[in-house]
Amino acid sequence: MTRNARALAFAMTLACLAIAATGLQMARDRAYAPGPTDNQLLYVSSGRMIEKIALSYDAILADAYWIRALQHYGREHLKTEGVKTYDLLYPLLDLTTTLDPQFVIAYRFGAPFLAESRPNGAGRSDLAIALLKKGIGRTPDKWDYYHDIGFIYYWHLHDYRQAAEWFKRGGDRPGAPWWLKTYAAVMLARGGDRQASRFMWQQLTQSESAWLRETSHRRLTQLDALDQIDELQRVSEGFTARAGRNARSWNELVTAGLLRGVPLDPTGTPYLLDAATGDVGLGRGSSLSPLPTEPAAAPEMAASAPPPVLR
Amino acid sequence: MSAIRHIAVNVFRESVRDKVPYNLVLFALMLMGVSYLLGQLSAGQEIKIIKDLGLAAMSLFGSFIAVFIGIGLVSKEVERRSIYALLAKPISRRQLVMGKYLGLVLTLLVNIAVMTVAFYTVLGVMAWMDGSWFRPHWGASALDPALLKAIAMIGLQLMIVTAVALLFSTFSSPMLAAGLTFGLYIIGHFNADLKNFEAVVDSRPIAYLARAMYYLLPNLAPLDVKAQVVHGVHVPAGLLLFNTAYALVYIAALLVVATFIFARRDFK
Amino acid sequence: MLAIETDSLSKSFAVGFWRPRSYRALEGLTLAVEQGETFGFLGPNGAGKTTTLKLLMQLIYPTSGRAEVLGRPVGDVGVKRRIGYLPESPYFYDYLTAEELLSYFASLFGYAAADRRRRVSALLDEVGIAAERRLPLRKFSKGMLQRVGIAQAILNDPDVVFLDEPMSGLDPLGRREVRNLILRLRDRGCTVFFSSHVLADAEALCSRVAILAQGKLVATGRMSEIHAFQVRGWDLVVGGLSPDTLHKHAGRITKVARVAENQYALELPLNPTPDLLLTDLMTEGAYLISLNPLRETLEDYFVAQVQKQRPR
Numbered sequence: 051m052t053r054n055a056r057a058l059a060f061a062m063t064l065a066c067l068a069i070a071a072t073g074l075q076m077a078r079d080r081a082y083a084p085g086p087t088d089n090q091l092l093y094v095s096s097g098r099m100i101e102k103i104a105l106s107y108d109a110i111l112a113d114a115y116w117i118r119a120l121q122h123y124g125r126e127h128l129k130t131e132g133v134k135t136y137d138l139l140y141p142l143l144d145l146t147t148t149l150d151p152q153f154v155i156a157y158r159f160g161a162p163f164l165a166e167s168r169p170n171g172a173g174r175s176d177l178a179i180a181l182l183k184k185g186i187g188r189t190p191d192k193w194d195y196y197h198d199i200g201f202i203y204y205w206h207l208h209d210y211r212q213a214a215e216w217f218k219r220g221g222d223r224p225g226a227p228w229w230l231k232t233y234a235a236v237m238l239a240r241g242g243d244r245q246a247s248r249f250m251w252q253q254l255t256q257s258e259s260a261w262l263r264e265t266s267h268r269r270l271t272q273l274d275a276l277d278q279i280d281e282l283q284r285v286s287e288g289f290t291a292r293a294g295r296n297a298r299s300w301n302e303l304v305t306a307g308l309l310r311g312v313p314l315d316p317t318g319t320p321y322l323l324d325a326a327t328g329d330v331g332l333g334r335g336s337s338l339s340p341l342p343t344e345p346a347a348a349p350e351m352a353a354s355a356p357p358p359v360l361r
Numbered sequence: 362m363s364a365i366r367h368i369a370v371n372v373f374r375e376s377v378r379d380k381v382p383y384n385l386v387l388f389a390l391m392l393m394g395v396s397y398l399l400g401q402l403s404a405g406q407e408i409k410i411i412k413d414l415g416l417a418a419m420s421l422f423g424s425f426i427a428v429f430i431g432i433g434l435v436s437k438e439v440e441r442r443s444i445y446a447l448l449a450k451p452i453s454r455r456q457l458v459m460g461k462y463l464g465l466v467l468t469l470l471v472n473i474a475v476m477t478v479a480f481y482t483v484l485g486v487m488a489w490m491d492g493s494w495f496r497p498h499w500g501a502s503a504l505d506p507a508l509l510k511a512i513a514m515i516g517l518q519l520m521i522v523t524a525v526a527l528l529f530s531t532f533s534s535p536m537l538a539a540g541l542t543f544g545l546y547i548i549g550h551f552n553a554d555l556k557n558f559e560a561v562v563d564s565r566p567i568a569y570l571a572r573a574m575y576y577l578l579p580n581l582a583p584l585d586v587k588a589q590v591v592h593g594v595h596v597p598a599g600l601l602l603f604n605t606a607y608a609l610v611y612i613a614a615l616l617v618v619a620t621f622i623f624a625r626r627d628f629k
Numbered sequence: 630m631l632a633i634e635t636d637s638l639s640k641s642f643a644v645g646f647w648r649p650r651s652y653r654a655l656e657g658l659t660l661a662v663e664q665g666e667t668f669g670f671l672g673p674n675g676a677g678k679t680t681t682l683k684l685l686m687q688l689i690y691p692t693s694g695r696a697e698v699l700g701r702p703v704g705d706v707g708v709k710r711r712i713g714y715l716p717e718s719p720y721f722y723d724y725l726t727a728e729e730l731l732s733y734f735a736s737l738f739g740y741a742a743a744d745r746r747r748r749v750s751a752l753l754d755e756v757g758i759a760a761e762r763r764l765p766l767r768k769f770s771k772g773m774l775q776r777v778g779i780a781q782a783i784l785n786d787p788d789v790v791f792l793d794e795p796m797s798g799l800d801p802l803g804r805r806e807v808r809n810l811i812l813r814l815r816d817r818g819c820t821v822f823f824s825s826h827v828l829a830d831a832e833a834l835c836s837r838v839a840i841l842a843q844g845k846l847v848a849t850g851r852m853s854e855i856h857a858f859q860v861r862g863w864d865l866v867v868g869g870l871s872p873d874t875l876h877k878h879a880g881r882i883t884k885v886a887r888v889a890e891n892q893y894a895l896e897l898p899l900n901p902t903p904d905l906l907l908t909d910l911m912t913e914g915a916y917l918i919s920l921n922p923l924r925e926t927l928e929d930y931f932v933a934q935v936q937k938q939r940p941r
Contacts, residue, residue, distance in 0.1 A: 060621045067614035071607060072576040078583065078603035079556075114554055367736040371725075378724035441720050446781055449686050449714035450737040451706050627689035629642070 112150030119143050119156075123163055127170070136172035139163060143181055157185040158194060159259045165202045166265065175206040196220025197230060201250060205342075210237045229253070244344065248273050271316050272338050282313055282321060282330040296328035364452045365460040372464020373471075376430050385422045385429075386472055390479045392418040408503050411487055415480040416511055416587045419473065423519045426472055427465070428542050431526030434461050436535040439628060454624045458527070462616060465523050473516055480508075501593035510601060511590040517608040518584045522546055524615040525579065531623040549581035579611060630700045632789050632820040633662040633685065638694035640680055654680045656844045657694070662822060662837075664788070667815050669831035670824040672841035678824040679717055681841070682793045685822075686714050698789060710738060713782035717793040719774055723767035727758055727777050730766060734781050752780045757806065771798045779810060783819075790814060792823035796830055808833060828924070862923040863897040865907065870915040881906050896923065 119142035126134045143160040147153055163171050165178035179202055185195045200216035203209045214237035221230035229249070236246045251273070254266040285308050289297045293306075300323055303309045313321045319336035323329075332339050392414060435458075438444045447457065481504060488494050488503035495502040525545050529538035555575040584604050586596050638658040643649035655677040662668045672678050683689045685696055687704030701708045721730055728749055735745040753759040756776040761769070769777065775798060782790055795811070796804045811834055814821050825831060831838050832852060839849040862883065870891055879885075884896035897903050903920060911917070 060617065063617050064614060067610055067617065068577065071610045071614060074603060074607040074610060075576055075580060078600065078607065081603070082583075082597065082600045114551065117554060363739070364737055367733065371722075371733050374729075375722055375724050442716065442718075443720045443722060445686075445688060445716040446714065446719060446721065446734070446778070447737075448688060449709065449712070450734060451709040451739075452737055453706060625690075628683070629689065 112146045112153055112156070115142050115146040115149065116153065116156055119146060119160065134169050136163070139172050140174065140177045140181070144184075147181065147184060151185075151188040154185075154192070154194075155259075157182055158198060159262065161198055161202070162259070162262055162265070165206050167206070170265075175202050178202055191223050191225075193220045193223035193226035193230065196223065200230075200233065204233075204237065204250070205247070208343075214238045244273060244276065247344065268338075269342065272341055275315050275332065275338050276341060276344065278313065278315065279321065279330050279332075282323075285309060286323065286328050286330055290328050296325055297323060298325045299323060364456050365463065368452070368457060368460025369464035369467060372434055372461055373467045375434070376464070376468040377471075379430070379433070385426050386475055389418045389422040389476050392422075394483065408484070408487060408491075411483060412508065412591045413587070415476075415483065416508070416515065416591070419476050419480070419512065420515045420518070420587070423469065423473060423476075423515060424522055424546060427469060427519045427523040428526050428539055428546075430468060431465055431523045432530050432535050432538045432542070434465060435527060435530035435623075436533065436538045439530075440535060442628075444628065448628070455620045458531070458616065458620045458623050462524065462527055462619075465527070466520055469519050469523060470516065473512065473519070477509075477512055480512075501591065505590070505593070507590050507593075507596065510596050511587045514584045514586050514601070514604060517605060518581050521549075521579050521581065521608055521612055521615075524612045524619070528615050528619040528622075531619050532626060545579060546581070549579040550585070551582070552578055552580045553582040580607075584608065630664070631661050631697070632664045632666065633660065633668075633696075633698055633822060635660045635681075635685075635696040636694055638681070638684060638696050639692050640677075640684060640689065641692045653844050655684070658841075658846055660839060660846070660849070662820065664820050665815075665818055666836050667811065667821045667834050668823075669835035669838040670822060670841065671826065671828065671831055671838055672824075673826055675843075676826075676841040677844040678826075678841055679793055680844075682714075682791055682824060685791060710785065711788045713785065713787035713790045715778045715782040715790075715792045715795055718771075718797065719778035721766050721774070721777065724765060726763050726765055727753065727769070727780075728762040730777065731781055731784060734784055738785050748784060752784060756780045756810070772800065772803045775799060775803065775807075779807065783814070787819060789820040789822065792821065794825060795823055796825065796827065804830075860899060860922040860924055862899050863903045864919075864921045864923050865895045865897055865903055866893070866918040866920075867895065867907075867910055867915045868892045868918050870910060871913075874910065874913045874915065878906060878909065892918070 119139060122138050122142060123136060126136050126139075139160075143156055143164070146156045146160075150156070161178040161182050164181065165171060165173075165175045167173045179199055182195045182199045182202075185192065186199075189195075196216050197220045200213045200220060203213035203216060214234045217230050217234035217237065220226055221234060233246065233250065236243060248270065251266045251269045254262055255270070257263055257266065285303060286297055289303055289306060289308060297303050297306075300309065300312045300320070303323075304311060315321055315332060315336055315338060317337050319333040319338075322331045322333050324331065332341060395414075435444075438447075448454070452460075484503050491503075494504065501507060522542065522545075526538065526542045529541045533541065552575055555571045555578075583600075586600075589596050635658050638655060639653070640655040641651045641653050644652045658677075658681060670678055670681065680689070684691055685698060685703055696703045698705075698712060699708050725733065731749040731752060732745050735748055740748065750759075753762050756779055758773055758776050758780070761773065766774070766777070775795070779792075779795065782792065792811075795807050799807060808830070811821055811823070815834075821834075823830075823834075835852065837849070837851055840847050866888065868889075868891060870893055875882075875885065875893065881897070882895050883898055886894040886896075888894050897906065907917060907920070
């Protein structure tokens with residue numbers, strides 16, 4: 051064979067083999083989930099140990115672990131059987147932030163995953179706060195971390211004193227926005243307040259995290275639903291007061307002229323009227339379910355009855 | 362073809378007499394012994410630790426052997442010029458590359474076999490002293506034959522690494538070849554991450570590039586079934602078959618390139 | 630059919646990493662070696678001798694030109710069955726014994742096991758390392774390695790043998806043995822092509838020589854035909870010579886060097902023949918120690934060639 055013919059034969063052989071290898075990998079990945087079992091995702095479970103091993107490649111390794119944290123969240127979230135535990139989320143985020151303490155996104159996007167209640171998150175506010183505190187330890191002047199901690203205390207843990215404390219400290223940081231101190235004041239004055247919640251979630255719709263944006267929009271919609279439920283509850287109670295008994299269905303209220311039609315929640319699912327108790331709630335199968343447990347008003351200010359605790 | 366066989370046998374003979382592989386195998390055996398001691402310290406998890414450590418030792422030391430012998434047998438030979446006399450004999454350069462590779466694989470397989478025997482021995486002793494071959498919290502029995510699946514996959518990994526070492530040896534110095542091979546070995550284990558870049562990266566061209574690299578670089582991570590086997594998770598035969606086919610095709614590609622380079626180069 | 634034939638064979642290497650320059654190691658070599666010849670390929674270090682040999686063994690590829698051995702292009706596997714090669718300063722496998730190495734190489738020729746054993750034994754005897762057959766090669770001295778090298782080069786009773794600096798690193802005894810071996814090969818009808826930078830080697834063995842300098846062929850032919858190698862004088866060493874006798878004949882002597890008490894090395898001109906002076910000295914009590922023709926050394930010759938070619 052001449053030199054050129056041989057080169058051509060070589061190139062073609064190589065191309066065929068490359069295609070075969072690629073095809074095999076694709077087929078294998080499709081048939082069997084790629085990636086090792088979760089335990090292996092960590093390799094090393096101690097942050098300090100991995101710092102030593104990483105030599106000078108901390109940042110790249112941090113990226114790798116961040117990607118794995120995202121993958122882990124994604125896989126757990128899409129699981130159809132078994133309990134979604136998000137077990138490895140905190141260790142992975144911890145590793146990421148140990149390797150790269152300046153990895154802001156890991157703190158700010160990771161903490162909400164941890165704090166968010168099940169099944170959309172790990173439901174571990176304590177871990178989320180720990181992570182954010184770690185961030186503060188490395189960069190004490192980043193007001194965002196304080197804000198995030200305050201928010202967790204407010205929304206997930208209903209601890210208004212702590213929330214106020216953190217909002218205030220955040221507000222003291224250089225470059226902090228004006229409304230942080232306002233939050234603190236509102237916390238101390240009124241405790242749980244739907245307006246305050248709405249405002250905070252509004253702020254979060256501007257987040258860089260797509261996930262947070264979506265969650266914020268969802269929360270706002272849920273708050274809207276809560277408003278509507280409050281309104282409908284008043285209508286129902288009005289009927290009960292006048293008729294001496296609970297309305298049996300929406301149609302009764304419509305006939306009574308109190309409503310224009312069967313009320314729908316923002317997603318278009320009809321609300322549910324419980325004939326026995328006269329309580330209004332989300333329709334079965336509404337995608338807004340479960341509605342959040344709202345922060346109650348601060349105990350000192352609970353002169354009036356607390357707003358109804360809804361499902 | 363008998364020329365290939367003779368070259369392979371000679372490679373095997375040389376590596377058997379070379380001190381380095383001996384030391385490495387000895388090391389691996391010692392590690393297994395140590396793992397036995399470690400197991401004693403860790404209430405209830407002895408078998409798991411021995412299995413983990415044993416498989417890891419086989420994988421790690423196997424890689425060292427693969428790299429050092431692989432490099433030694435071409436790169437060093439070219440550097441020391443012992444290859445001149447060989448090339449003057451009535452064999453083609455292609456036969457030489459194939460013969461060298463097969464000899465290396467033979468060496469590897471023998472080493473792995475030795476380590477496997479030691480491995481099962483330690484496990485057997487452990488279980489015997491413990492008084493039972495299986496406890497529920499182990500996940501799998503002490504002498505679980507499924508371990509052989511993990512070992513077989515390790516063998517495939519090492520065959521790929523050897524082929525890589527051989528490829529780099531055909532055109533670079535021993536040092537450089539060793540460095541490049543280890544580099545690819547490490548990349549090969551993190552290769553799976555490349556595939557998921559698309560989810561995190563915004564630019565399409567980079568995502569395609571990452572995907573292409575995932576397919577073209579040696580993907581060693583799926584060949585790693587150690588964790589599953591130790592925990593008693595079933596490893597489907599289909600996965601093993603795919604892995605074997607992939608490994609063989611990839612090795613063939615590497616050898617084709619190695620042969621091509623080797624056939625064209627000048628031996629200065 | 631010629632044993633070896635080259636036609637404008639050239640080889641350039643790229644030297645330097647960032648802006649590679651081309652280094653011409655061999656330029657336009659055209660040679661023809663008949664079968665049965667003992668051909669000396671001479672030149673100073675760096676002339677391109679080893680490059681030529683490597684090209685003939687297809688260890689490297691030519692930049693241009695072509696080369697053939699026994700009528701086939703170099704590298705032909707069939708031809709490799711009939712040739713042998715001794716590389717310069719050979720190095721083999723540390724962990725094999727001499728016997729194992731030769732057996733291994735023999736197996737590559739396709740000899741059956743019994744045949745292999747026979748050949749290997751005979752070879753070990755012939756090159757004189759039968760006693761060390763079981764010794765691992767890493768324990769061999771340079772001279773012994775050279776002998777192993779020669780053994781593996783003639784393993785297959787080749788028709789053409791290529792030897793690159795076969796005498797290098799050998800003590801006088803070793804050199805003599807190699808010389809005798811080459812003569813034996815010649816007697817068997819083998820074509821011997823060897824390279825050297827020592828003129829004396831060529832003198833004793835070669836029917837024809839080629840001289841290479843800086844990659845170019847500068848002369849080829851019989852030793853006696855090459856002008857530069859003609860005798861230009863004599864080197865006479867005598868003992869028992871008194872200073873007075875020396876003075877008496879000073880006119881016939883070009884140069885004098887005192888070796889020891891009454892012992893002198895005399896350089897004489899080409900003509901008249903030295904036997905006349907020698908007879909005279911001997912009648913006055915001197916005795917002959919040695920008489921050698923003086924030729925230009927290869928190095929002198931090459932220096933002259935280089936100066937002739939300057940400026941380039």
